[in-house]
Amino acid sequence: MDTYLINKQNIQAGFKTWLENKTPDLVxxxxxxxxxxxxxxxxxxxxxxNVHFGKLPENRGPDPLFWSIKQGQKQTAIxxxxxxxxxxxxxxxxxxxxxxxxxxxxxxxxxxMSYMLGELIKKALELIVEPKNLSPQxxxxxAYYARPTEEDTTIYWETQTADEIEQLINACNxxxxxxxxxxxxxxxxIVEVSPVDSQPLLGKTAGEIVHxxxxxxxxxxxxxxxxxxxxxxxxxxxxxxxxxxVHLGVxxxxxxxxxxxxxxxxxx
Numbered sequence: 001m002d003t004y005l006i007n008k009q010n011i012q013a014g015f016k017t018w019l020e021n022k023t024p025d026l027v028x029x030x031x032x033x034x035x036x037x038x039x040x041x042x043x044x045x046x047x048x049x050n051v052h053f054g055k056l057p058e059n060r061g062p063d064p065l066f067w068s069i070k071q072g073q074k075q076t077a078i079x080x081x082x083x084x085x086x087x088x089x090x091x092x093x094x095x096x097x098x099x100x101x102x103x104x105x106x107x108x109x110x111x112x113m114s115y116m117l118g119e120l121i122k123k124a125l126e127l128i129v130e131p132k133n134l135s136p137q138x139x140x141x142x143a144y145y146a147r148p149t150e151e152d153t154t155i156y157w158e159t160q161t162a163d164e165i166e167q168l169i170n171a172c173n174x175x176x177x178x179x180x181x182x183x184x185x186x187x188x189x190i191v192e193v194s195p196v197d198s199q200p201l202l203g204k205t206a207g208e209i210v211h212x213x214x215x216x217x218x219x220x221x222x223x224x225x226x227x228x229x230x231x232x233x234x235x236x237x238x239x240x241x242x243x244x245x246v247h248l249g250v251x252x253x254x255x256x257x258x259x260x261x262x263x264x265x266x267x268x
Contacts, residue, residue, distance in 0.1 A: 012037055019043050026128060028121065029083060033062060038085050046128045048083040049093065051121075053113055056081060056095075057137045060088035061145035065106055065113075069171035070152075072163065075099050078113050080124045082134055087144065091134035094124055103166075103194075105173040148176065155181045155190065156258050157207030162226035166193050178234050181207070181256045191232040191239065200225025207256040218242035220256060 004018045011034055019027075024044045029036075030051040041048055054064025055077040061067070068076040076098050082090040098113055127133040153176045155165055169179045169190050178189030196219060204210060204221040211219040218230040230242040237248060 006034065008034055011040065016040050016043070026125070028124075035085070035087070036083060041083055041085070049080055049124060049128065050083045050088070050090070051117065052079040052081060052088055053110065055079060056088055056092060057139075057142040059145070060143065062147045063175075064145065065109055066148055066171045066175070067145045068100060069104070069106055069109065070168050072167045073100055076109075078116060078120060080120060081137075089137060091136050093127055093134055094120055096120055103170065105170045105192075107174045150180065153179055154258060155179050155207075155256070157181075157222065157256060158258070159223070161224060162195060162222035162228050165222060165228060166195060169193055178232075182259060183250070183256055184254065186235070188233055188235040190230060191234050193228045193230055196227040196229050198227055201227065205255055207258075209250060209252055209254050209256070212246045212250045212252045214243055214246050216243070218246055218250060 004015060006015050016037070016039060019040060020043055026046045027044050027048045028051070029048055032050075036048060052064065053076070054060070054068060055075075056079050059068060059076065065076065078094070078096040078098060079092060080094040081088070081092045084090040096116065098109075098116075100109060153168070153172050155168060157165075160168070165179070169192065172179045172189070173191050176189075178191040180187055180189055182188070201210065201221060202225060204225070206221060206223050208221040209218065210221045210227065211217075220228050220230060222228055230245070233240050233242065233245050235245070237245075240248075
């Protein structure tokens with residue numbers, strides 16, 4: 001198999017020459033992070049097609065699935081579109097709606113969508129030969145989301161609801177190793193939680209551990225009195241269940257915090 005390793009230095013000249021020698025009818029792209037020059041895009045007979053795990057134009061950017069799950073969207077899409085000189089702006093060939101199930105992690109949704117790609121790509125190869133099958137993107141609802149930063153993957157107990165925290169944690173699993181918080185000044189990543197069906201509690205602090213038991217697990221108070229059960233945590237001690245994390249000395253009344261600045265926050 002003849003391969004060519006592309007980087008920012010050779011895509012303008014070396015890759016262009018290599019592709020011209022190949023004279024392809026079509027180039028299929030998935031997860032490519034380098035902008036392709038216009039003179040390269042026009043080499044294949046039918047151009048370049050990009051596979052995008054998000055609905056366009058409202059979910060442009062390098063990690064659309066993260067943002068869809070973090071925002072609690074009920075549905076996303078596998079979009080196959082023709083590439084142009086900007087990011088995720090080309091004409092759409094296929095848009096396959098995909099439901100996002102409550103509690104579904106980024107990894108679960110990605111696997112589900114990847115499994116569907118074979119048939120969708122086969123369909124795309126049939127459709128691309130007719131220009132009428134390509135539709136311009138809407139000029140409404142346009143949004144571009146950059147790659148998530150550390151701030152984007154951090155839990156803000158004081159301002160985020162229990163639902164928003166759960167969505168963030170699911171969006172961070174497994175690609176970002178969980179959502180970041182601090183316990184007693186040490187950073188940890190919460191990998192999985194589940195909501196607790198109970199009457200709202202009053203008089204607690206957001207992020208406060210309201211129950212820590214070696215068999216029953218670890219429960220945390222959230223905004224508006226909702227409770228989350230911490231099922232899995234990644235820390236220096238390893239990836240542990242909430243029950244095992246209790247054995248490390250976690251105590252009721254202590255708080256998970258957003259940053260080192262409020263690491264001393266505890267409830268006596």
